[in-house]
Amino acid sequence: MDQTAERADRLAAQYREEGYCVAEGALRPDEITALIDEAMRLCREEAAKLTGGDAARGDAHDMGRFLAIHFPHKLSALMRETLAHPRIVEVLTRGIGPNVKCMQSMLFIKNAGKPGQAWHQDEDFIPTRDRSLGAAWIALDDATIDNGCLWVIPGSQRPGILWPLRQHQNPEYDSAPESYDYPYRDEDAIPVEVCAGSIVFFHGHLLHKSLRNRRTSGFRRALVNHYMSAESLLPWWRPNGPIPPTQDLRDIIMVAGHDPYAYKGIVDVNRPYVRRESATPAMS
Numbered sequence: 001m002d003q004t005a006e007r008a009d010r011l012a013a014q015y016r017e018e019g020y021c022v023a024e025g026a027l028r029p030d031e032i033t034a035l036i037d038e039a040m041r042l043c044r045e046e047a048a049k050l051t052g053g054d055a056a057r058g059d060a061h062d063m064g065r066f067l068a069i070h071f072p073h074k075l076s077a078l079m080r081e082t083l084a085h086p087r088i089v090e091v092l093t094r095g096i097g098p099n100v101k102c103m104q105s106m107l108f109i110k111n112a113g114k115p116g117q118a119w120h121q122d123e124d125f126i127p128t129r130d131r132s133l134g135a136a137w138i139a140l141d142d143a144t145i146d147n148g149c150l151w152v153i154p155g156s157q158r159p160g161i162l163w164p165l166r167q168h169q170n171p172e173y174d175s176a177p178e179s180y181d182y183p184y185r186d187e188d189a190i191p192v193e194v195c196a197g198s199i200v201f202f203h204g205h206l207l208h209k210s211l212r213n214r215r216t217s218g219f220r221r222a223l224v225n226h227y228m229s230a231e232s233l234l235p236w237w238r239p240n241g242p243i244p245p246t247q248d249l250r251d252i253i254m255v256a257g258h259d260p261y262a263y264k265g266i267v268d269v270n271r272p273y274v275r276r277e278s279a280t281p282a283m284s
């Protein structure tokens, strides 16, 4: 077996067993630089438009105003291309299955002082019918405990249970609800500190969170894409959202294999938006 296949097999085995894995140095420095330049451009030109702001003053200060931009792949050809990066596809096709589709991307900016996201499971927000949801979290900066890296509870995907959710008042976290009543302790959690260019893959049932960026300056940027098996329907909509209830949202992009529902066609209904600290409920 060649080294690439061996590496991908090892990562996928950890993904299935522990619910997460880290592909260290998966993106080259020039790929990361290009994604950061594109992230800056989105904050300067697009996010200002999405929030009705002034797009003219595009600098690092502007970038720091936004916690995250949802669906950046609908604004950026580079981010759309990155959905099917070979280092992502090689792990997903082993961890999820041969046929994989993507339905969401998020660009986290998380400037110094910005909050994290409380414990949650992504399948609460993006339900699949076969528990196949998985994320590829691409670090655009070194992610450390003090600037708000991910934390995970290894193995917490195994029971396949979605624990209850509630609103919280903890200022450490943004407005997204928190999971509670799960049978794990804080000591079971581990930080996932990674260098820029690494990809953290995590399962849709894995309990995970991130803390506030406690630094006095600097971003903790990450591009996060969500995927699932193409065999599963995607019964995804938001109460009072732009999309009417559907058993199978076809706003998807195939990144590997065959789409068994291709006969239904593709729609483009999810619109990019900016996530603020407290106003917009998060989607994962």
Ligand SMILES: O=C(O)CCC(=O)C(=O)O
Binding pocket: 108, 116, 117, 122, 135, 148, 208, 209, 210, 222, 224, 284
């Ligand atoms: O990057 C973060 O701070 C949180 C990301 C997260 O929880 C997610 O993508 O589900």
